[in-house]
Amino acid sequence: MSVTKGSHRILCCGALLFCLAAFSANTALALEVRAALLRVDTTGSLPISRLDLPPEDLGIAGGRLGTEDNQTTGRFTDTTYTLETRVVAPEAAVEALDELLGQGIGLVAVMADGATVAELARRAGERAVILNASAPDDDLRSEACAANLLHVAPSRAMLADALVQFLVWKKWPRIFLIHGSHPADLALAESYRRAARKFGAKIVEERVFEDTGGARRTDSGHVLVQRQIPVFTQRAEDHDVVVAADESDVFAPYLPYHTWDPRPVAGSAGLTPVSWTWAHEAWGATQFQRRFEKLNGRPMRPQDYQAWLAMRVIGEAVTRTGSNDPARLRDYVLSDGFELAAFKGQKVTFRPWNGQMRQPILLTNLHLTVSVSPQDGFLHQTSPLDTLGLDRPESGCTAFKEIRP
Amino acid sequence: MIRPGLLVLASLLIAPPALANKVFVTNERGNTVTVLDSASWEVIGEFPAGNRPRGITISPDGKELYVCASDDDVVRVFDPHTYEELHTLPSGPDPELFVLHPSGNPLYIANEDDNLVTVVDVKTRQVLAEVPVGVEPEGMAIRPDGQYIVNTSETTNMAHFIDAESYDITHNVLVDQRPRYAEFTADGSKLYVSAEIGGTVSVIDTAAGEPSIVHKIAFQVPGVLPEWLQPVGIRITEDASRVFVALGPANRVAVIDGKTDEVSDYLLVGQRVWQMAFTPDEAFLITTNGNSNDVSIIDVKAEKVIRSVQVGEQPWGVVVAPE
Incomplete structure (x- = not known):
């Protein structure tokens, strides 16, 4: 696909058919993509180590970088990306979601506990695609799955x-x-x-x-x-x-x-x-870490990475489909066509049976990346990444109508 | 004292008439450049090249060797004969790959941290322009006629076409995930762009008009997981009849028919094969193998790997001095 600035309109005058084709190819013109990041904070106890104290903008900072990355690409495709962020207490979560949906936002990344993620996905129904950027609960990828709920966070x-x-x-x-x-x-x-x-x-x-x-x-x-x-x-x-x-x-x-x-x-x-550690440097991660640190003035936590991933999933699907329609983006993301580079040495994709993103997992001593799984020798008929987590026969999820290319 | 001299003389008499060229290999972890002789394939020198040397190129007159010293945030310029450092060029942070104008000036550098292509005059050592491109610019190519420069951006997944006069971006072509390297055919009619994570090489028609993808090359090697078929460096013979693509952790170089753009063979080389360079007569292709600390030498005509030579730690880039 070639994206050009400029002179399609002059060419269009020549032939109506070509005009229609060019127009549909150029639906990217001034396309507006509005996403939200909703973080639901429970008042937990303090972490054992003060190194683990959560920064105020936990996750939000990753969403911001993901949106900025999308926006840089958007300059070349005439697409604008905006991100609404909300940080609320559990009792205000539904209200916050309603408000975002009321604005017509149909792409919402959520950082919350498993029960809240499930509730928000139910509430959104067909009105929005929810990207789970934090909850590791396996049941959300199995019996409690939902067709409008995609998981960028790894499961337990x-x-x-x-x-x-x-x-x-x-x-x-x-x-x-x-x-x-x-x-x-x-x-x-x-x-x-x-x-x-x-x-x-x-x-x-x-x-x-x-x-x-x-x-x-x-x-x-x-x-x-x-x-x-x-x-x-x-x-x-x-x-x-x-x-x-x-x-x-x-x-x-x-x-x-x-x-x-x-x-x-x-x-x-x-x-x-972990999904991410700020010690990770392989596969071009150093530049990515530096980009994050420059923008946010602190190192990247796993939650930030997951929020970044959620935004990049949206951005990549928009770039490839030329659409901002949440349902269309969801279908594309679950198809064989979707792939995303995420600084982990191989493309990340989605499992069409439960909406879980396949991704390598980093093993860290919080000082270095010690190893990356899947490990050599653990084989799988589809992808070695499917040796991690709930494989197709293991997942009790039935909400996903499988999408064939 | 006499015997070594006689031996040298004898070997000169026996050696084939091919001219020897210096081959320069950057060792990313070793912080050095290893120098090989292209007739004997012996290591004839090694010199410090700054911190984390990666991209490497040489001026058309063979007088200046340019090395991206990634962790020093500069391009270091060396004398290819004495191995002395002459001076540095401003590059912006973390320079990785660059391309030199066919005339020898200026140098176009991908500046990953700032989403810029930096244009540097190698004589005055001044920055001539900074061109905003996509996220994480990486691969750099220049159309042999000098009309435009191409940059690939790894997170935006595009090849950006930059007018060499105005530095305006005229076209953006969307390719697969994490485009790493771009290389034109000598006549400028085709551009090959490798996508490391996407696992493909896009063939872009650049003969006339709007550049567009005409073909995508995919790779398949029995016994190698598709995830590890990650195309990186590309080299094309002068007559465009054959294209060589380094496949990174698959430890293979793909040989592609330049007419049909179909893969004809896979050559087993060292581990994590990254960048490549031809000798000027195109008799040999040298590949850097980052995880086995060696380079493989491919006989281009026979399409056979003839030997491997140990170099420094984690070889990354390679350039051969002109005749």
């Missing part, structure tokens, strides 16, 4: 599979699983059990780290941690690695160096599976 199953593949590749198959007591932690623990079964690892022992409340930070709290964690982890079955399932951020960062047995820690601390 994808994250757990990515880590366990690496552990198996390392020949560290004996896992000591320690999980938290909140529902998200239990769900993550279940993802690790599933991953261990899938790839031939073995969970040799499980322990629960109960959240008994209390302050996250106390002066010289490490003194107590240094005594508590060894005791908590002693006399475990022989294991190669400790895997922490602590989505609630209650205990995992305390594990490394404090476990009874000298074993590496992975999962919610230590070697962590």
Whole structure:
């Protein structure tokens, strides 16, 4: 496809047929694409590490960069991209969505917990395509899926599979699983059990780290941690690695160096599976990181990357289809024609059976990219990326009418 | 003392009449340039080239060697005979690839961080123009008649056609994901653009009028995952009969028939094959193999890899001195 400035109108006068063809090819002229990013904040407790304190513009900053990238491309296709952002409390989420839909915005990226994402997708129905940029819940990709709900954020199953593949590749198959007591932690623990079964690892022992409340930070709290964690982890079955399932951020960062047995820690601390880390440099990521930092004055978090991805999915679909119609964009995104470069070494695409974006998962020690899954040797008949997360036969999602090219 | 001299003399007598050229290879991680001799394929030198040297080219008169020192945010200019650094050229941050005007001046540099193509006069060392392009400009090519410059932008996924006089963008052609490299045929009638993540090479008709894609080359190698068939560097024979495409982590160079634009063969080279350069007589094609720290030498006529030569750490770019 060639996009030119200029003189189609003169040519059009010559032949009506050509005129129609040129006109339809040029629907990109002054095309306006309006998207929104809706972040729903729950008042959670403080993170264990102050390095993890969420910035005010978490996610929003990524949406901003994605929109700017789209806009740069839009200059050449006569397309304008705008982004409305809203940050609201859970009780105001529906109202905020209604207001955005009322403005005629049909492309909404959402950062919220799984239940809220599901509720907003239901509420939007056919009026909008919702891009889930944060919730990892597997049921949203299975029984609780919705036809207007696409997931750019990886699922818990994808994250757990990515880590366990690496552990198996390392020949560290004996896992000591320690999980938290909140529902998200239990769900993550279940993802690790599933991953261990899938790839031939073995969970040799499980322990629960109960959240008994209390302050996250106390002066010289490490003194107590240094005594508590060894005791908590002693006399475990022989294991190669400790895997922490602590989505609630209650205990995992305390594990490394404090476990009874000298074993590496992975999962919610230590070697962590993520969609993004600001340490990542491969595949041209350095320029991307720098672009983000220049615009926002801070490093990129996974949530920012996911919001950026949501905007780039929209931008790429608009560029290739020349349309701003949400339904048409959704269909294109789910088709074989869609592909997107996302600084992870291979194109990212969508699973047509549940709307989940296929993507490599980075394994980081929060200082470097240690490895990237899928690992060598984990094969799949369609794409090695489908070894991560819910494959077609595993997903209970029936809302997607499969789209054939 | 006498014997080595005799041996040199003897080898000169035996050697084929082909002229030896210096081959310069940038080592991205080693921070050096390795110099090879194109007759013996021996390493004859290595010199420091700044931090993270990548793109490399040489002036048509063979007097100045230009190296993108990506982490120094400059282009370093070396004397190809003494390996002394002569001076630097302003490039904007993180220069990666550039193209020199066929006359030897100016130099067109893709400036990834600022979404610009920077035009630099290599004599006065001044920036002549900055052209705003798409997100993450990368590949650079110039039509051999000097009429326009082409830049590819990796996140916008376009080839931008820039008028060499006015620096206005006249056309934008949408290609597949992450376009990396652009190369014209010698007569300027066709432009090949590789899309690393899309896994294709777009063939763009640039003979006359509006440039448009006439063909897309896809790749398929038994036993290699399609995800790893990532086209990067491109080289075309002077007569446009054959096009060579480096396929990155697939460790292969595709040979393409320049008439039909169909793949005729795949040559197994080193790991993560990246950029390539012909010797001036087109007898050999040298490929840089980033993950095996070597270059592969391809006999162009026979379409055979004849040998590999260890160079520095993570070889990236390559240029051969003119006759």
